[in-house]
Amino acid sequence: MTFPIALITGASKGIGAATALALAESGYDIWLNYRGDHAAAEQVKAAILEKGRKCTLLPFDVADKDAVRAALEPLLKDAVPYVLVNNAGYTKDGLMMWMDDEDWTGVLDVHLSGFFYVTKCVLTYMLRKREGRIINMVSTSGETGVAGQVNYSAAKSGLIGATKSLAREVAKRNILVNAVSPGFIETDMTDGLPKEKILPMIPVGRMGTVEEVAGVVRFLCSPDAGYITGQVLSVNGGVHM
Template sequence: MTVTSDSTRPVALVTGAGKGIGAAIAVALAEAGYDLWINYRSDHAAAEKTADAVRSAGADCLLLPFDVSCSEAVTAALDPLLEKTIPLALVNNAGFARDGLMMWMSEADWSDVLSVHLGGFFHVTKCVMPLMLRQRQGYIVNVASTSGQTGVPGQTNYSAAKAGLIGATRSLAKEVARRNILVNAVAPGFIDTEMTQDIPIKDLKSLIPLGRMGKAAEVASMVRFLCSEEASYITGQVFSVNGGVYM
């Protein structure tokens, strides 16, 4: 495994990793042998807690607070680091939901969600990918959603963003495959995190064949696999982690 770093461990950059699924992914990759660059926007306390968990797993951890939707913020944070270290894995997880029926949705609710999910993917990936191409090795995993596969009422903006991320995953995978860069997506269903705390769980369980909410660690396990040599012949794919929800 070839890595450009001062450490013998490869580096993984995970966006939106301060809490929830992103935090679970960071810990899982630390346990798999990666050092971590953890991006988050503003919740410093949560990010520090994630960093402690990563370090407890035996990995080095660097906290990177910046807004993935702002290209200037992305390059200001990453360019100095990329001069010395090329991440082997990039996980585009940053995102949020701002739900509401489209007939009442504001332009800000539409554009802000797409800016973080799709703009964030573009800005961070475009910053890191040229260096991955140079070293002819890399894993890119984009965290999509069942919402982007099936559509969910009240989530037109979120569903559009996640569906766009799935399309971008498939296109990018074809562009970089010859340089041994693997690009895949993971599509979680209803996962027990802060984002789903206000959803009535009893109503949801009837929609999920396994009859329960998923765990962030279960999504993280799939990401961990896709960032390993065991996934060396997998690219351009979308893996659903949703308890059997019908597509």
């Protein structure tokens, strides 16, 4: 018996790891991309194997188009993911007046070029099969703008636009494209933030969990979401409505 495949980028920790585990529980074999944290990736793989699903580790930088092709094209000749979750990303915060060129281009390269290289590589095969789900991880920062995150907000806002445009392009081929937009989620990226200032901004009064974000991704991969495309589903506790 063969099982559907989900390719998740940036999945060695945080939201990506939680998504990999959630989809494994839903019956997906996982292609797990990460850049450099081999130990963390092995831990996620072990947890997926415990759930009875397969896990293929794919260490490459999503912003390196040659590395993307070298890792994915040999696999795609034999199997095509039904789900692609573009989750890889990072922040390099600072006011624009002090932002280095590398801080700008680096963040945009991972979020936007990474989305383009990985999605284009997989999309050709999805189109041939006439089925698939593509889910892009964006952010409240891309919906509202955040001081000190001009680069990150620009990248996530751009990814929202790309989500909507691609959804229009491929809907007739039974490929649905959506975005999930987390707010303040308990991850390594939010560890250093002043919670005493943040929590009063959130109507539900707490930060979210990676499992709550992963649950929305899992829904978008399910048959129940078969009439949803080009949408941004926010998981932010009401901080932006």
